[in-house]
Amino acid sequence: xxxxxxxxxxxxxxxxxxxxxxxxxxxxxxxxxxxxxxxxxxxxxxxxxxxxxxxxxxxxxxxxxxxxxxxxxxxxxxxxxxxxxxxxxxxxxxxxxxxxxxxxxxxxxxxxxxxxxxxxxxxxxxxxxxxxxxxxxxxxxxxxxxxxxxxxxxxxxxxxxxxxxxxxxxxxxxxxxxxxxxxxxxxxxxxxxxxxxxxxxxxxxxxxxxxxxxxxxxxxxxxxxxxxxxxxxxxxxxxxxxxxxxxxxxxxxxxxxxxxxxxxxxxxxxxxxxxxxxxxxxxxxxxxxxxxxxxxxxxxxxxxxxxxxxxxxxxxxxxxxxxxx
Ligand code: ACO
Numbered sequence: 001x002x003x004x005x006x007x008x009x010x011x012x013x014x015x016x017x018x019x020x021x022x023x024x025x026x027x028x029x030x031x032x033x034x035x036x037x038x039x040x041x042x043x044x045x046x047x048x049x050x051x052x053x054x055x056x057x058x059x060x061x062x063x064x065x066x067x068x069x070x071x072x073x074x075x076x077x078x079x080x081x082x083x084x085x086x087x088x089x090x091x092x093x094x095x096x097x098x099x100x101x102x103x104x105x106x107x108x109x110x111x112x113x114x115x116x117x118x119x120x121x122x123x124x125x126x127x128x129x130x131x132x133x134x135x136x137x138x139x140x141x142x143x144x145x146x147x148x149x150x151x152x153x154x155x156x157x158x159x160x161x162x163x164x165x166x167x168x169x170x171x172x173x174x175x176x177x178x179x180x181x182x183x184x185x186x187x188x189x190x191x192x193x194x195x196x197x198x199x200x201x202x203x204x205x206x207x208x209x210x211x212x213x214x215x216x217x218x219x220x221x222x223x224x225x226x227x228x229x230x231x232x233x234x235x236x237x238x239x240x241x242x243x244x245x246x247x248x249x250x251x252x253x254x255x256x257x258x259x260x261x262x263x264x265x266x267x268x269x270x271x272x273x274x275x276x277x278x279x280x281x282x283x284x285x286x287x288x289x290x291x292x293x294x295x296x297x298x299x300x301x302x303x304x305x306x307x308x309x310x311x312x313x314x315x316x317x318x319x320x321x322x323x324x325x
Contacts, residue, residue: 002131004124004167005175006323007069009293010062011163012055013280014046020156027152034156039256043159043281045144053085053094055162056140059289060095063136063164071101075133078122079108080115080285082193082314083141091140101136112191113252113313115139115285116163117179117321120309123167124176131169138164139285146193148212157255158213159281163289173304174324180235181319182227190216190223191314224254224312225261231320232266232310239322243267247305247325250295252312253277253287262310274300284313301325 019042020031034040046055056079064071077099079092086094092106111118116139123135140162147155193213198204228251236242243266251259253276263273274295283290288309295301305325312318 002128002169002171003175004120004127004135005170006165006167008063008066008166009164009289009296010059010064010066011161011290011293012058012062013044013161013290014050014055016045016047017042018045023156026149027155029152029156037257038157039278040157040281041278044161046142046160050142050160051085052081052083052140052142053091053098055142055160056091056138056164057095057098059140059162059164060099060136060138063166067166069134069166071099072103073134074101074104074136076104076126076135077101077106078119078135078137080111080119080137080139081108081141082110082112082115082284083143083146084108095138111183111313111317112315113254113282113284113287114181114311114315114317114319115313116288117309117311117319118181118317120176120321121179121181124179127167127169131171133168135167136164137167138162139287139289141284141286143213143284146211146213148210151212153217154213154215157282159283161280161283161286161290163286163291163293165289165292177322177324178235178239179319179321180231180238182231183315183317185315187223187316188314190219190316193314221255221258223316224258224318225265227316227318228262228310228312228320229265231318232308235320235322241306241322245306246272246308248272248274248295248300249308249310250274250288250291251310253280253291254282254312
């Protein structure tokens with residue numbers, strides 16, 4: 001049966017780099033606190049000409065360049081984001097216009113940090129039915145527009161950027177093997193972001209504080225480790241594989257302590273986990289495709305390798321996905 005295979009990857013990070021030392025000037029924090037609790041040393045923050053869709057389109061163009069596929073050949077553009085340029089139209093429609101990909105259709109998905117992994121699963125399902133489809137899947141965020149820069153609990157954690165992959169169908173060994181996706185809407189309050197203020201006073205939540213990210217950090221920490229571990233083990237079992245079969249795990253880049261705990265519980269050696277969050281912080285839906293592109297360009301992905309993605313985010317949403325490179 002046909003399945004989706006990644007033909008090319010690309011990414012785009014804003015030019016401006018904000019270090020922990022710069023954040024020390026904005027909120028009561030320290031480089032020592034941020035580095036020891038999160039592993040983050042700097043993040044890229046978007047400026048003029050670096051709107052979400054512009055970063056997304058650049059990442060997409062770079063992924064397309066690897067494949068030699070023309071934007072006009074694209075059947076579908078999906079953008080996973082929780083910081084869209086506008087609520088309507090979708091960021092994907094802006095990307096379509098930027099790329100001149102007028103022959104396809106385009107829409108956004110919101111599954112928070114799990115958005116890119118959910119998107120891969122969606123692309124795989126389209127391609128199973130129509131293997132000739134060419135899909136551009138992008139994870140793109142400008143979380144700097146949604147962070148409360150007075151809240152030290154959250155503003156030190158996030159960054160901006162975009163990563164993209166181009167997918168089509170294959171019937172050979174490579175491609176997406178399977179996924180294990182979950183969500184639990186009853187736990188939404190652990191990590192959330194309000195909408196812009198409602199124009200209907202009757203529908204304004206009593207505890208509305210503005211469209212900022214809010215988080216219960218310690219609860220998120222515990223759930224993230226347990227749920228990702230479970231999603232990985234369930235998926236490996238389903239496909240008759242063990243953790244030793246995995247060549248490289250590319251996890252959602254949230255926090256080095258979460259990833260260390262997860263790695264130890266799974267029994268994966270350090271060199272089999274790709275981590276780049278010290279440079280970029282948590283870029284939500286963009287974190288896995290940025291890491292995937294970096295791993296690819298560093299020569300860490302070899303033909304036939306078993307690659308494991310795992311992710312966790314607001315919703316709650318979480319999951320894992322296996323692919324053969
Ligand atoms: N600088 C200095 N102090 C801070 C900062 C900061 N930036 N942020 C919080 N603090 C303070 C708090 O105010 C609190 O002070 P208090 O004890 O006087 O009230 C104290 O530090 C909290 O300390 P701890 O609870 O021990 O902090 P903890 O070790 O839990 O680390 C952290 C907090 C980093 C948020 C941790 O809970 C965590 O990593 N959680 C996961 C959150 C995450 O990664 N979210 C990303 C989104 S979800 C995802 O992508 C998976």
